[in-house]
Amino acid sequence: MPRAGLNPERVVDLGCEIADEVGWDGLTLAAVAQRAGVRLPSLYKHVANADDLRTRIAVRALTGLHESLAAAVEDAPGLELDALARAYRDFARAHPGRYPAVVRAARPDEPELAAAGGALLEVINAALAEYGLAGDDLVDAVRILRSALHGFVTLEAGGGFRMARDVEQTFTRMVAGLDAALGALRARA
Known part of the structure; x- marks a missing residue:
């Protein structure tokens, strides 16, 4: 029982x-x-085992990140990239232990994890719609965005930003740089 x-x-x-x-x-x-x-x-x-627990936590983390990003983007029309980036960082800071689970790709036998990851990608794709990217350019944009955000929040969580410069200023500049890079992808397309 x-x-x-x-x-x-x-x-x-x-x-x-x-x-x-x-x-x-x-x-x-x-x-x-x-x-x-x-x-x-x-x-x-x-x-079933530790892997099953970790998969369930990954689904929960992806779902939570998706909800956070979707709410942020909805509340900030015209500022989707900035809102998405800040919500991503806020989620990672609020959930430092489960955040690493959001980068795990689903295996074929993990449909719930695949669905949660797919929902997250949908909100990211929607936020990037303002750049008018499609196909390979959109895939590249999503990868660039996720890599930059993941790298930033991982370094920040690990104490990798101990220089005197204000981290908020660096984050703001990174997001502006991402905006410029995504705009350049659009121009190239």
Whole structure:
């Protein structure tokens, strides 16, 4: 009989909390079991294994990032790139342990993860619509944007920006640079 109050969603909730406290690499089923107040074998009634838990957390993280980006872009018409970039950074800062899960590509046997990743790409594509890019140019734009944002938030989270310069100013300039680069892609197309 499963412990009262413990179900797959609660196990994922606990996994998310622990990841945000100790980091993605520190997330273990043993830590989740301890937090839940159960023995480790009890978790297997709710998740198949550690990979299953990590996949479920990745779906949750992608869904949360998608919702954050979609809301930000909707609330800032005409400033989609800036709003999207700031929402991306805010999500990574608010969820430092689960954020690394958003970069994982889905395997063929992970339709929920693929759907969550696809929804995230849709909102990014929509935000980039102002640049009038399509096909390979749009793919390149999405990759450029995600790489820049991921690199920035990863370096920031890891303490990689310890110079005296204000990080906010650097972020603002990076987003302006991305705007210029995406505009140049449009001009080239």
